[in-house]
Amino acid sequence: MEERRVALITGGSRGIGKAIALKFAKEGYNIVVNGVSNSEEAKETIKEIQSNNVEAILLKADVSNYNECEEMVKQAVEKFGRIDVLVNNAGITKDNLLMRMSEEDFDKVISINLKGTFNMSKIVSALMMKRRYGRIVSISSVVGVAGNAGQCNYAASKAGIIGFTKSLAKELASRNVLANAIAPGFINTDMTAVLSDTVKENINNQIPLKRMGTAEEIANAAYFLGGAENTYITGQVLNVDGGMLM
Ligand code: NAP
Secondary structure, three states: OOOOOEEEEOOOOOHHHHHHHHHHHHOOOEEEEEEOOOOHHHHHHHHHHHOOOOOEEEEEOOOOOHHHHHHHHHHHHHHHOOOOEEEEOOOOOOOEOHHHOOHHHHHHHHHHHHHHHHHHHHHHHHHHHHHOOEEEEEEOOHHHHHOOOOEHHHHHHHHHHHHHHHHHHHHHHHHOEEEEEEEEOOEOOHHHHOOOHHHHHHHHHHOOOOOOEOHHHHHHHHHHHHOOOOOOOOOOEEEEOOOOOO
């Protein structure tokens, strides 16, 4: 039997990352789930993935820490021998107006969202280039394209991911490693659960489809760009936002 392909999803323990991990599992990939907390929820996610008759492991690492990323990738390769797909999904918000935003909150968001994407892409793409195969999908945001008051740090990190992805795509194309980004709109996860009903109603009014998206809708896009069927799309940003940005 042909060896299964392997997908590593940072921040795969819950939310959008979990949905992406489940989608790749349903398509027959073995899965490496990464989180920063080793929570019970993450362990449940692993069981759910395994119920698709694929193998899955949970590796704890803070993506903003280069050494921890290296160790995680080493363990993933020891277990599965390969990484075909990297999804840079781990991300946080620390919102505030610029006047009130601390230097610490700026640095924290940049270091997890953007530097984490650098760390993981650098380490994993070296392996992909050797194998002449790889798919890297990084999760940006509509906010990285359009900006958002109260999110200077987050928007900068997500805009950074777009420039990073386009540069990476140009560097890696000759080795058959494709790099793309997804810019989700507002998606129902823990990250947006903190928004009040009034804010959610205002958001829905700005979305042509008049509702927030689901993690599964982002997962379908991640598979479209990260699956083996994608052989000719690279350096692109796919908006999955119910029509918010056109
Ligand atoms: P979420 O529900 O808050 O989940 C965040 C995930 O990231 C968790 O798995 C968490 O792990 C992990 N994580 C956080 N810090 C980490 C670190 N330093 N190292 C490794 N993993 C870390 O978020 P989400 O809504 O699913 O968002 C996923 C991605 O989509 C993020 O990049 C986010 O910016 C982006 N996005 C989300 C929306 C939205 O509306 N939700 C819209 C646009 C873009 P633990 O479980 O261990 O804490």
